[in-house]
Amino acid sequence: MSGVRHLYLHLPFCSSRCGYCAFVVEVGGLDRRDDYADALLSELHLEGDVLGRLDTVYLGGGTPTLMRPRRLRRLLDAIRPRLAPGAEVTAEANPETVDGRQLEALVEAGVTRISLGVQSLQPHLLSALDRAATPDQARAAVACARAAGFASVSVDLLFGVPGQDPDDLHRDLEEVVGLRPDHVSWYELELKAGSALARCGVALPDEDAAADAYRTVVVGLEGAGYHWYETANFARRGHQCRHSLAYWGAADYLGLGVGAVSTVAGRRWRNAADLHAYVAALADGRAPRRSEEALDPDTARRERWMLGLRLDRPLALGWAGPPDHPEALPRLRELGLMEGGGAHEVRLSREGRFLQNAVLGELMEYA
Amino acid sequence: MQQSLIRNFCIIAHIDHGKSTLADRILQATHAIDEREMRDQVLDSMDLERERGITIKAQAVRVGYRASDGLHYQLNLIDTPGHVDFSYEVSRSLAACEGALLVVDASQGIEAQTLANTYLALESDLEIIPVLNKIDLPVADPDLHARAIADLIGENPADVLRVSAKTGDGVAEVLEAVVERVPPPSGDRSAPLRALIFDSVYDQYRGVVVFARVVDGELDRRSRLRAMQSGLALPAEEIGYLAPAMTPTERLSAGETGYVVTTLKSLGQLRVGDTLTLDDRPAHAPLPGYREVRPMVFCGLFPVDADRYPALRDALERLSLNDASLLWEPETSQALGFGFRCGFLGLLHMDIVRERLEREYDLDLLATTPNVEYAVTHTSGSVLAVRSPVDLPDPNHIEVIEEPYVRATILVPHDGVGAVMGLCQERRGAFVTMEAIEQRQQVVYDLPLAEIVLDFHDQLKSRTRGYASLDYEPVGNRAGPLVRLDILLAGDPVDALSTIVHRDMAHARGRDLVERLQKTIPRQLFEVPIQAAIGGRIVARETVKAKRKDVLAKCYGGDITRKRKLLERQKEGKKRMKQVGGVEVPQEAFLSVLQIGDGGS
Numbered sequence A: 001m002s003g004v005r006h007l008y009l010h011l012p013f014c015s016s017r018c019g020y021c022a023f024v025v026e027v028g029g030l031d032r033r034d035d036y037a038d039a040l041l042s043e044l045h046l047e048g049d050v051l052g053r054l055d056t057v058y059l060g061g062g063t064p065t066l067m068r069p070r071r072l073r074r075l076l077d078a079i080r081p082r083l084a085p086g087a088e089v090t091a092e093a094n095p096e097t098v099d100g101r102q103l104e105a106l107v108e109a110g111v112t113r114i115s116l117g118v119q120s121l122q123p124h125l126l127s128a129l130d131r132a133a134t135p136d137q138a139r140a141a142v143a144c145a146r147a148a149g150f151a152s153v154s155v156d157l158l159f160g161v162p163g164q165d166p167d168d169l170h171r172d173l174e175e176v177v178g179l180r181p182d183h184v185s186w187y188e189l190e191l192k193a194g195s196a197l198a199r200c201g202v203a204l205p206d207e208d209a210a211a212d213a214y215r216t217v218v219v220g221l222e223g224a225g226y227h228w229y230e231t232a233n234f235a236r237r238g239h240q241c242r243h244s245l246a247y248w249g250a251a252d253y254l255g256l257g258v259g260a261v262s263t264v265a266g267r268r269w270r271n272a273a274d275l276h277a278y279v280a281a282l283a284d285g286r287a288p289r290r291s292e293e294a295l296d297p298d299t300a301r302r303e304r305w306m307l308g309l310r311l312d313r314p315l316a317l318g319w320a321g322p323p324d325h326p327e328a329l330p331r332l333r334e335l336g337l338m339e340g341g342g343a344h345e346v347r348l349s350r351e352g353r354f355l356q357n358a359v360l361g362e363l364m365e366y367a
Numbered sequence B: 001m002q003q004s005l006i007r008n009f010c011i012i013a014h015i016d017h018g019k020s021t022l023a024d025r026i027l028q029a030t031h032a033i034d035e036r037e038m039r040d041q042v043l044d045s046m047d048l049e050r051e052r053g054i055t056i057k058a059q060a061v062r063v064g065y066r067a068s069d070g071l072h073y074q075l076n077l078i079d080t081p082g083h084v085d086f087s088y089e090v091s092r093s094l095a096a097c098e099g100a101l102l103v104v105d106a107s108q109g110i111e112a113q114t115l116a117n118t119y120l121a122l123e124s125d126l127e128i129i130p131v132l133n134k135i136d137l138p139v140a141d142p143d144l145h146a147r148a149i150a151d152l153i154g155e156n157p158a159d160v161l162r163v164s165a166k167t168g169d170g171v172a173e174v175l176e177a178v179v180e181r182v183p184p185p186s187g188d189r190s191a192p193l194r195a196l197i198f199d200s201v202y203d204q205y206r207g208v209v210v211f212a213r214v215v216d217g218e219l220d221r222r223s224r225l226r227a228m229q230s231g232l233a234l235p236a237e238e239i240g241y242l243a244p245a246m247t248p249t250e251r252l253s254a255g256e257t258g259y260v261v262t263t264l265k266s267l268g269q270l271r272v273g274d275t276l277t278l279d280d281r282p283a284h285a286p287l288p289g290y291r292e293v294r295p296m297v298f299c300g301l302f303p304v305d306a307d308r309y310p311a312l313r314d315a316l317e318r319l320s321l322n323d324a325s326l327l328w329e330p331e332t333s334q335a336l337g338f339g340f341r342c343g344f345l346g347l348l349h350m351d352i353v354r355e356r357l358e359r360e361y362d363l364d365l366l367a368t369t370p371n372v373e374y375a376v377t378h379t380s381g382s383v384l385a386v387r388s389p390v391d392l393p394d395p396n397h398i399e400v401i402e403e404p405y406v407r408a409t410i411l412v413p414h415d416g417v418g419a420v421m422g423l424c425q426e427r428r429g430a431f432v433t434m435e436a437i438e439q440r441q442q443v444v445y446d447l448p449l450a451e452i453v454l455d456f457h458d459q460l461k462s463r464t465r466g467y468a469s470l471d472y473e474p475v476g477n478r479a480g481p482l483v484r485l486d487i488l489l490a491g492d493p494v495d496a497l498s499t500i501v502h503r504d505m506a507h508a509r510g511r512d513l514v515e516r517l518q519k520t521i522p523r524q525l526f527e528v529p530i531q532a533a534i535g536g537r538i539v540a541r542e543t544v545k546a547k548r549k550d551v552l553a554k555c556y557g558g559d560i561t562r563k564r565k566l567l568e569r570q571k572e573g574k575k576r577m578k579q580v581g582g583v584e585v586p587q588e589a590f591l592s593v594l595q596i597g598d599g600g601s
């Protein structure tokens, strides 16, 4: 049971930056992909000692598929010896960047799960989001992914997009269900500091509109047989994302790449977000860490609550530790926000899941 | 110094007309301070005052001046507070002078405070030297305003001095006029000591410092002093004058102005207007004009964080050292916990105290709606002073409620008269007189102080686009049909939100209030009804809907810290709210009671 079992690799290259995106992204710079892959492998070598048998690997971005299969294969070859049997290996992909051949190559390289950034299937919303893919490309990507033989096909969608009216949302819902993905992540659009969308000062929908949209998504996907297993995630039986579940279970993980975050044995660090600095540090044989924090027991406990309550399963107090304000529990039950659970576990009610932050605010100190 | 060579004078002016700038110029012209030493405005010594551009505490600066007659004069420039809240203090400062420079902005002309101060100066029999300031401004109209000022004080327009405190133009003439026109003091140096206390401050190093004008007799460093009205003994450590630095001296004699450093450790019983005399050779009678100042405006002050209650008490104690007119007593609110009911001379005084508490003592405070003191006659015949709405007895036991009225003088351009009268009418004003002064109308109304304490100033400004100026003075109590308006949150009355209002306005104000609260109280985990009630009868209702969504959609390994920080910030926000019967109420909600819309129509 020793060693970190979850590995994240950040692949930052994108052909342009979408208006809502504030991830660590490198626009252009494709000629640096080989240097970057080298750096990643050096970092893997440098940090690899903490790793145990890997249960999950996640290639996230950016646009990992811009690395092309050759480089991804190189990376995966280096990781493969560390994989536990039955490991889940996910790659994110932007629909316009993939075709059948490439997806097959990913499967061959050992990727078992693909997460396609669809965001919406309505042309006007895609353009509002600066997305390069057309709805047709998104549909085609799902079909190709199926054909390529991934064990799990997931799509990312957004609600709360400015200009997205209830009809748009219903159409997206209908079409997504029609694509029959195994897994759906349906996020509420966030205005992230530093994104073009935040800068231009658009207003997101108000709380009631957002609440309506959220409920539409939850009810719609549940009606189509998906299990609402996490705040923004839905899966058919057996298709929950094990890598994300590790995050929500407060497991340790190692993150490699620019801006990647790791949490290992009570320490959390973040890598330099600048590609040059990252590559240069590793070329020197140095760890490219930029910041580090120690998670004291209280912080860790509060994080377990914060993460654990996202899931549709009871939070075991023996695992999570006590809440800061147990006296709030009866009132939360009375308000219908928490339910069931014995003396040893707590669980949000369905209504409570929509108010997760507020419930946490009642139970925990976060100071 | 010979009395014939002493001049005691002050400067009176509407705010921003240039009192401080002119004072600086005078000090400069008499070389009391050199330019490098001169901070912006010497007489305004506290930061807070500087920021607000007003003077709270009067002090006296002595300068030497060689006049064109070749003689060497001692000029004492006595600073006066510039706001209606402090009119008693102003009157005491004036009483320490023989003359006053009446400074009027040559681009603005006479304002309400100009009038109020002029009347005060005339009452004190001061020689008034009218001064038009800011003649350097292109928009200045000195001829026009000189005529108006001359009219006001019954002088010749030609005698109105014209200066620019900015450029220094005309300042020499001002000094000459002080020497020529202000009469010298005429006290009896051999009589028993009588010195008028016109100001006092508490200095953390020196203790209580009293500023006094010696009217009769002599104040000696070795004298044993007593304040006649309060009977308080004032052991003197040092006497002297400000030049403008503290300059010790052996004695101050009739006609002179200076300070006494006492061994007192708090202003406590000491009152402005009191008369200093000698313990062993007391004067027959104190100087006239002494008044007990009574706080006019009250509000509850509560620490946002209950743990800071002792800190608030300490801070109030410290402030009281230096502010004898600040009143405070413990108060317990069901909604806000432990705090203090505080009494102030007026709204400005209240703002200053609150700001000092928050800034200098690092306190986060919740203030309840300010109110006035009501005299309530119980059916049993006893009379009760009610300083907090919650203390109002059951309506069935009230014979009469009386509330303080003020006579408000408002100066406004002719086209604003309608708006001003409308506002005064809405605020239960009784018309007194109206008269043209210069290009403007002077409108006088008797108004309940309670109405002014709300947002009268702001309304006056917004309805006259800033062109009206206001001054007021108390004119005693009057009876009225007053009721208590209660606010209920989630069914429970919130004591801190209760107000006392006129019966005819109660409905409208109740409706206005619940609407305002509905907008300021954030959505909670459950629906929160907000109701306004008079004597248990609900007159208005709104609801804050329950929260329907509060999640962070995406949370992956890279942003666990970010999400945790978000929750920390949310928690911070929560801490700034008050838990009132399970409802989280932001501080602004308590303030929203202050803004009563367009007058409850």
Ligand SMILES: Nc1nc2c(ncn2[C@@H]2O[C@H](COP(=O)(O)OP(=O)(O)O)[C@@H](O)[C@H]2O)c(=O)[nH]1
Pocket (backbone or CB within 6 Å): B013, B014, B015, B016, B017, B018, B019, B020, B021, B022, B053, B054, B133, B134, B135, B136, B137, B163, B164, B165, B166, B167
């Ligand atoms: N142009 C001009 N501005 C002046 C003159 N005297 C004062 N001021 C300005 O008027 C404003 C108010 O002056 P201040 O002395 O603070 O007024 P106080 O409130 O009466 O003490 C300040 O911005 C001064 O700089 C003057 O003679 N000419």
Ligand SMILES: C[S@@+](CC[C@H](N)C(=O)[O-])C[C@H]1O[C@@H](n2cnc3c(N)ncnc32)[C@H](O)[C@@H]1O
Pocket (backbone or CB within 6 Å): A020, A021, A022, A023, A060, A061, A062, A063, A064, A092, A093, A094, A116, A117, A118, A119, A156, A157, A158, A187, A188, A189, A190, A191, A192, B553, B554
């Ligand atoms: C790491 S991102 C990028 C993946 C890929 N490059 C793409 O754009 O499809 C993964 C997902 O995060 C979601 N996301 C990105 N920015 C977001 C935002 N501002 N608010 C909510 N979700 C966001 C999108 O659904 C996106 O598919």
Ligand code: SF4
Pocket (backbone or CB within 6 Å): A013, A014, A015, A016, A017, A018, A021, A022, A023, A025, A061, A062, A063, A094, A117
């Ligand atoms: S949303 Fe995806 S494709 Fe768009 S800039 Fe961000 S990482 Fe790149």
